[in-house]
Amino acid sequence: xxxxxxxxxxxxxDKKMNDMSYKMIGSDVSVYYGEKRALFxxxxxxxxxxxxxxxxxxxxxxxxxxxxxxxxxxxxxxCRVTGKITLDGDDVYDKEIDVVELRxxxxxxxxxxxxxxxxxxxxIAYGPRIHGLARNKADMDQIVEAxxxxxxxxxxxxxxxxxGGTGLSGGQQQRLCIARAVAVSPxxxxxxxxxxxxxxxxxxxxxxxxxxxxxxxxIVIVTHSMQQAARVSQRTAMFHLGQLVEENDTDKMFTxxxxxxxQDYIMGRFG
Amino acid sequence: xxxxxxxxxxxxDKPARRDIGIKRRYRAERRFRAYGIAxxxxxxxxxxxxxxxxxxxxxxxxxxxMITVPVEFSEQIIDKDNERATDPQKLMTANYPIVARNAVxxxxxxxxxxxxxxxxxxxxxxxxxxxxxxxxxxxxxQIIGTTQTVSLLAAGDIDSAWKGQINLDVSEDNRKISDQxxxxxxxxxxxxxxxxxxxxxxxxxxxxxxxxxxxVGVALIGSFYMMLxxxxxxxxxxxxxxxxxxxxxxxxxxxDLIEVNINNLxxxxxxxxGLLGLAVFINFMDLPRSASLVGGLVLTLMTLPxxxxxxxxxxxxxxxxxxxxxxxLGASKMQTIFHHVxxxxxxxxxxxxxxxxxxxxxxxxxxxxxxxxxxxxxxPTTPMDPSxxxxxQIYMWANEAERAxxxxxxxxxxxxxxxxxxxxxxxxxxxxxFERRW
Numbered sequence: 001x002x003x004x005x006x007x008x009x010x011x012x013x014d015k016k017m018n019d020m021s022y023k024m025i026g027s028d029v030s031v032y033y034g035e036k037r038a039l040f041x042x043x044x045x046x047x048x049x050x051x052x053x054x055x056x057x058x059x060x061x062x063x064x065x066x067x068x069x070x071x072x073x074x075x076x077x078x079c080r081v082t083g084k085i086t087l088d089g090d091d092v093y094d095k096e097i098d099v100v101e102l103r104x105x106x107x108x109x110x111x112x113x114x115x116x117x118x119x120x121x122x123x124i125a126y127g128p129r130i131h132g133l134a135r136n137k138a139d140m141d142q143i144v145e146a147x148x149x150x151x152x153x154x155x156x157x158x159x160x161x162x163x164g165g166t167g168l169s170g171g172q173q174q175r176l177c178i179a180r181a182v183a184v185s186p187x188x189x190x191x192x193x194x195x196x197x198x199x200x201x202x203x204x205x206x207x208x209x210x211x212x213x214x215x216x217x218x219i220v221i222v223t224h225s226m227q228q229a230a231r232v233s234q235r236t237a238m239f240h241l242g243q244l245v246e247e248n249d250t251d252k253m254f255t256x257x258x259x260x261x262x263q264d265y266i267m268g269r270f271g
Numbered sequence: 272x273x274x275x276x277x278x279x280x281x282x283x284d285k286p287a288r289r290d291i292g293i294k295r296r297y298r299a300e301r302r303f304r305a306y307g308i309a310x311x312x313x314x315x316x317x318x319x320x321x322x323x324x325x326x327x328x329x330x331x332x333x334x335x336x337m338i339t340v341p342v343e344f345s346e347q348i349i350d351k352d353n354e355r356a357t358d359p360q361k362l363m364t365a366n367y368p369i370v371a372r373n374a375v376x377x378x379x380x381x382x383x384x385x386x387x388x389x390x391x392x393x394x395x396x397x398x399x400x401x402x403x404x405x406x407x408x409x410x411x412x413q414i415i416g417t418t419q420t421v422s423l424l425a426a427g428d429i430d431s432a433w434k435g436q437i438n439l440d441v442s443e444d445n446r447k448i449s450d451q452x453x454x455x456x457x458x459x460x461x462x463x464x465x466x467x468x469x470x471x472x473x474x475x476x477x478x479x480x481x482x483x484x485x486x487v488g489v490a491l492i493g494s495f496y497m498m499l500x501x502x503x504x505x506x507x508x509x510x511x512x513x514x515x516x517x518x519x520x521x522x523x524x525x526x527d528l529i530e531v532n533i534n535n536l537x538x539x540x541x542x543x544x545g546l547l548g549l550a551v552f553i554n555f556m557d558l559p560r561s562a563s564l565v566g567g568l569v570l571t572l573m574t575l576p577x578x579x580x581x582x583x584x585x586x587x588x589x590x591x592x593x594x595x596x597x598x599x600l601g602a603s604k605m606q607t608i609f610h611h612v613x614x615x616x617x618x619x620x621x622x623x624x625x626x627x628x629x630x631x632x633x634x635x636x637x638x639x640x641x642x643x644x645x646x647x648x649x650x651p652t653t654p655m656d657p658s659x660x661x662x663x664q665i666y667m668w669a670n671e672a673e674r675a676x677x678x679x680x681x682x683x684x685x686x687x688x689x690x691x692x693x694x695x696x697x698x699x700x701x702x703x704x705f706e707r708r709w
Binding site for chain 1: 522590592593594595596597598599600601602603606610611615
């Protein structure tokens, strides 16, 4: 792939993004943890084949919003979600939608790398196996290889696929987790501060990976690092005290934000 | 800051170092370590005392004094009228003790018409020889009429005397064996006919009122049946209950109440479980008394809280990130638990189970109430048959009067402790085998 074609791909992607094809639409989303309200009527849309960064100070609700997108909040005792979230027009909180199927379509990568204490191969193969995506061993081998390729980990681990996934370095573990998420062919990948436990070199690799994944997936990433948001995302949403302050093109957000609070946060005046 | 301003000299002098109690802290630490070492030594001392007392008293139980003499299987005594072909009972009911007595009397040179002497000789051999010789003859009737060299069980008192456990210096009237018998004992020993042999009987024989013929065989079978029942019932029930409580049950008043009750049940005195078993299994459900089935059920009830508590702790200890990872991939709750959480919790569950089983193996009180404290000489073929258990056997032997039962009590304790050690080693090995780092 030469520079021209890559630029062309970028352009095509940006065009697609600007066509306003929303992959997920959140309208009036509020989340309560017991009595405490964590999100206040958030309206945020996620565009297809776009990296959307969620930024904001700690406790602002950005992770909470992320976790409503694949209903990971369901696992928290006393958590209640109101409003509407759609994936390709289907309400994800509808009784008709099966949460297992939803999570197969909306994958997730967590803050701390959390590979299963199994072999690298088994880590990747688990998702496809429970969803019946591989008909035979050869299929599975192919999925594992493709997923590791996508996550840029194949060359590093191809000779030790059957060694423990927990024996990898932190950055490799996180990429393994991304490969694991990719293996079930999701449409959207949610990333909750995926680089906060990694060193700068590993972070750079993961960021590069996010950039490449954009071609095939819709990505929503929560990050504490302004620079990271600026580097990897096309759209940025700023949260503060459970409210969506501003959502805009990343370029505009970091140069000329509409809201004073965004400006203050980006300049490091609070948060 | 104000200090520095108010005394300018202090700025130039090296300020005196504050006393922040370093020495005091180190002293406290040394004291604490000393307490710890003292406590540990105290514990080890008592453990050593316990083991020494049990082993020093009990090791002789694994030896048995026997009298090895040529035994003439006289047809005159066993089957005078040659009826054994027609009456199979003949060989079962023959007077084998006379055969044994005559053999020993002959070796000692006691005349056949010396009635008092023959009675004294008879006291030297165990009544257990009846079974011993009968088994030989029934297995091979051809030996009738021949002479075979047989190691006959010595009587319990001779056994104790030969092991030096009876004080022979006291007056003859105050001990159970006479000077004449002591003399014969020495005479036989010099001829090489009397000596200590490995006592296999203690492992395989049923209970007996004669210490030399008593063994823990029935108790072992009973304990084995009970452990099997406890394992088969309490492991699945306990693990299923824990998984439900830990992973599925809503957190509300009811589940809180259940949790508190499970924790309390683990601390309920075991004899209460015995009463429960008596009321429910024997009186209400009409199950047989003294059966290892009932014992197993009672011990299951007693072990369940232990297993549930251990399993819940093990499930709780599985990092939430593993659950999140599986759920995030679209695994259902059930798949998350059975594919990821349970395997990781397995070492803890197995350890808890084996500790619970070991506890159940050593439990005596509830078994007394359901009638397992019975004199059982015959092997139970099914868990429905009367049986006894190792700790109950120990309890019963400890109540016996004969000197020879003292060593057998300790011997049975050694057997019980060996089983406990084996189970604990098993627990450690299983934990190692299943342990995974994450």
